[in-house]
Amino acid sequence: MTGFKKKALLGASGLALAAGLVLAPAAAFAHVSVDPSGEASPGGETTLTFGISHGCDGSPTTSVAVSMPEGLSGVHPIADANWMIETERGGDAGRVSTVTYTATTPLPNDIRGEVKMLVGFADDASGPLAFPVEQTCEDGSTSWSEVASAGEDPHDLESPAPVLEFVDAAATAGEPAVAEASPESGPSGLEVAGYVATGAAVVISLAALGIAVSASRRKS
Numbered sequence: 001m002t003g004f005k006k007k008a009l010l011g012a013s014g015l016a017l018a019a020g021l022v023l024a025p026a027a028a029f030a031h032v033s034v035d036p037s038g039e040a041s042p043g044g045e046t047t048l049t050f051g052i053s054h055g056c057d058g059s060p061t062t063s064v065a066v067s068m069p070e071g072l073s074g075v076h077p078i079a080d081a082n083w084m085i086e087t088e089r090g091g092d093a094g095r096v097s098t099v100t101y102t103a104t105t106p107l108p109n110d111i112r113g114e115v116k117m118l119v120g121f122a123d124d125a126s127g128p129l130a131f132p133v134e135q136t137c138e139d140g141s142t143s144w145s146e147v148a149s150a151g152e153d154p155h156d157l158e159s160p161a162p163v164l165e166f167v168d169a170a171a172t173a174g175e176p177a178v179a180e181a182s183p184e185s186g187p188s189g190l191e192v193a194g195y196v197a198t199g200a201a202v203v204i205s206l207a208a209l210g211i212a213v214s215a216s217r218r219k220s
Contacts, residue, residue: 032064032133032144034162040127041167045120047078048131050162052113056137060106064115065134066099071125075099078116106138127166 037047055061068075075096077085083101090097101115132145145161148154154163 031160032135032162034131034164036164039167040121040164042121042125043123045074045118047116047118048164050115050131050133052107052115052135055107055109056135056140056142058109059137059139060108061103061113061135061137062106063100063102063136064113065136066101066115066117067132067134068095068097068099069129069131071122071127071129072096072119073122073125074118074120076118077101078118080115082113083115121166125166127164129164129166130161131164132161 031053033051033053035049035051037049038044040046050064050066052061052064072095075087077087077099079085080101082104084104086100086102087096088098088100089095099117103113107113130147132143135142135144142159144159146157146159147161147163148157154160
């Protein structure tokens with residue numbers, strides 16, 4: 001194979017890779033997402049943001065209904081001028097079962113929208129937690145409710161529900177706030193900074209000494 005052909009093939013491969021890197025995030029953003037403002041763990045609380053990336057086959061979004069999973073101790077929707085909010089309660093405890101956000105103005109297909117709620121987690125809650133979402137549009141609707149089974153890749157689902165992962169408190173418990181360097185490891189960042197600062201001080205001191213000596217010689 002000539003050098004020219006090799007370069008051509010490498011160039012084509014590079015373009016294909018670049019295209020994959022560009023298209024992959026687009027596919028990831030094609031679903032309704034859920035993002036916590038902080039760590040989600042049993043007994044804690046956090047603000048959840050649900051992102052709506054597009055409408056229903058191009059049709060503007062008119063409402064988004066989020067269903068609550070088991071394991072929540074409280075649900076408090078956050079007011080937003082762009083959405084009217086209604087809650088439904090169910091179960092023995094009368095807790096919030098569904099929160100429906102209705103757009104004051106239909107959300108265009110190419111505009112990303114967000115709805116938020118503050119949620120608390122029960123002490124015995126276990127993750128991951130799936131939040132099925134019913135997206136209603138001016139024309140049609142989409143039910144984001146599929147949950148991957150054991151061993152199934154969530155990316156293979158056509159309409160996956162937003163899923164919230166819990167932080168593994170047991171894995172992080174007892175860890176020191178600052179990692180200590182082992183004898184085999186190199187100097188830490190703080191040590192390196194100290195070396196740099198010390199070296200700079202020595203250079204400045206030597207420079208000052210040289211200036212003083214030169215001035216003394218000129219006077220003599």
